[in-house]
Amino acid sequence: MKIIVAIKQVPERDAQIIVAPDGKGVDDRDLAYTINEPDAYALEEALQLKEKNGGEVIALCAGPDRVASTLREALAKGADRAIHVNAGDLAQRDTLALAQLLADAIRPESPDLILTGLQSDDLGLGQTGVVLAELLGMPHATLIMHVEATSSGLRVKRELEDGWFQHLDMPLPALLTIQSGGNKLRYATLMGIKKAKSKPTATITASPATVPPTIELTRVYLPEKQKRTQMLTGTPAEIAVQLVEKLQSEVRVL
Amino acid sequence: MSGVLVVMEHQDRSGSPSPSRISLEALAAGQHLAKELGIDCSAAVLGEGIGSLAEQLSGKALTKVFAVEHTLLTQYTADGYVHALQQLIRKTTPGYVLFPHTYQVRDFAPALATRFQQVLISDVIAIHASSGGAPILVRQLFQGKLNADYRPITTQQAPCFLSIQAGSFRSDSLQNSATPAPIEPFAVDLAPAQIRTTPSAPFRESANTVDLAAAPIIVSVGRGIREQENIALVKTLADALGAELAASRPICDAGWLPMERQVGSSGQTVSPKLYLAVGISGAIQHLVGMKGSKTIIAINKDENAPIFEVADYGVAGDLFEIVPALTKAILAAKG
Ligand SMILES: Cc1cc2nc3c(=O)[nH]c(=O)nc-3n(C[C@H](O)[C@H](O)[C@H](O)COP(=O)(O)OP(=O)(O)OC[C@H]3O[C@@H](n4cnc5c(N)ncnc54)[C@H](O)[C@@H]3O)c2cc1C
Secondary structure, eight states: OEEEEEOOEEEOTTOOOOBOTTSSSBOOTTOOEEEOHHHHHHHHHHHHHHHHHOOEEEEEEEESGGGHHHHHHHHHHTOSEEEEEEOSOGGGSOHHHHHHHHHHHHGGGOOSEEEEESSOSSSOOOOHHHHHHHHHTOOEEEEEEEEEEETTEEEEEEEOGGGEEEEEEEOSSEEEEEOTTSSOOOOOOHHHHHHHTTSOEEEEEOOOOOSOOSEEEEEEEOOOOSSOOEEOOSSHHHHHHHHHHHHHHTSOOO | OOSEEEEOOEEOGGGOOEEOHHHHHHHHHHHHHHHHHTOOEEEEEEESSOHHHHHHHHTBSOSOEEEEEOGGGSSOOHHHHHHHHHHHHHHHOOSEEEEEOOHHHHHHHHHHHHHTTOOOEEEEEEEEOOTTSSOEEEEEEGGGTEEEEEEEOOOSSSOEEEEEOTTSSOGGGOOBOSSOOOEEEEEOOOOGGGOOOEEOOOEESSOOSSOGGGOSEEEEEOGGGOSGGGHHHHHHHHHHHTOEEEEOHHHHHTTSSOGGGBBSTTSBOOOOSEEEEESOOOOHHHHTTTTTOSEEEEEESOTTOGGGGTOSEEEESOHHHHHHHHHHHHHHHHO
């Protein structure tokens, strides 16, 4: 099975997110980046499918030069090769334009399966995978926890709300967006890191955007507080005393 | 292109379908947007045998209720919904198409928008009128750490697609109407070969052995706990309080606690007397599962963490210092 995993590079989880001076994005000067977590699960699923069924895993990422580090990490974890769609202007492209870039890079590869995370930790639009499937004319399924190859294609386990699930059968080629928790994530081994150095990365220069974006981000800001939270301060022991007092007299659980 | 169309979702408990609560919230958002823009608002329901569902909606202040019926829409599939709604939108040419932001909508709405060369503006939490004509749509970035205003660049050829986050609009603010809205059946062209996926019936993994919903006190732990071994720290606090232990998703994903202890959109929904959140950031998918709690206390080292949006009492501090101190103080108070 030839599998392409589309991954995104996002600011690290504990990064201090600061609004940019122009108020239209975040200040990226001091940000450290990593793989979007749901995409890490997509990569893990791809690697496990390859281990079970054979084939090839290709990591695909669109973004500026810095995303090369995330692709290297994917190679170190076991992807066979990487494709970097070099684009420095992703903020100016909407999801449709971005998916078009990815689709252009994917078409010549004719993969059997495309995997991606269900949403990104930064923008959280949760659509790139589904739009990509539509552009490529493939069936898709989202929020997938488990994938199994069958004689006629795939059987996948999809997460529904409130602890419910559902199985779906579908033909290949197909696209799946992967939900976290279906697998345990692996770490790159020293051997993997060494091997990654000799694995090929193809770099494609993104073609300029042809259509204007359909949405415009006009302002980014800290949310205004909806509710008055009473913040308790002091040493840990002092805070504990105040909390116990609330638990006794107001919450009445002690 | 004019008017607002709200695509409803329904649940089918004991054979009589009714609109889901989050759909009614989306409908309230639709009425709000229509009022702001001075345009009309209609709703659509999809499925088979949905006459009673359409009737339930016809009492709302709506221009029309479209009943999109087809055998192939009985069970949800992305292909079926995309084809059906594409036909409905082509025919009725709404300027705005609204959805509740559900797992089902995540599954098909981006593909539907793509058919119109549009992008879905997903998970919208507020809609404001603006002088430029197009409304300002507010959504969250970085899992609720920031808000962002988006402006759709509307064209006359295609509608603007948006989905509404759970809890952002109130279903009790829905406007009713004395004269029922006309129900308009809409016939779609749909052939079995157009549906490429075959869904099976939904199931639950296993019977839950812990019923978090019944627990009066819940202590819930998130990724701030860092390591599996540290869970014991929070368990000790829960025991001191006589509370059930719950968790955010990453803790269950990692297998540190079983999934049946997960609170949130894909786990359990709880509303205890006290919900004590330890090292949980407060992403919307977690908040929807617990924000109905009577009292919420949050301990988080980041004073800007979104969990403080819903907390009654907050401690901006290190859980590894606060939790042991609190456990000790509780045990002392109990004598
Ligand atoms: C479709 C979908 C469904 C989902 N369903 C669910 C669901 O059902 N339930 C759910 O919970 N999530 C769900 N999620 C995931 C959700 O979006 C968040 O990723 C998740 O809730 C984050 O968990 P967390 O708060 O524990 O971790 P994080 O967001 O990583 O937050 C950890 C917090 O700990 C704090 N912290 C770190 N160290 C300390 C310390 N020493 N002392 C105090 N505080 C500290 C940090 O400041 C941070 O705020 C879902 C996501 C999607 C896309």
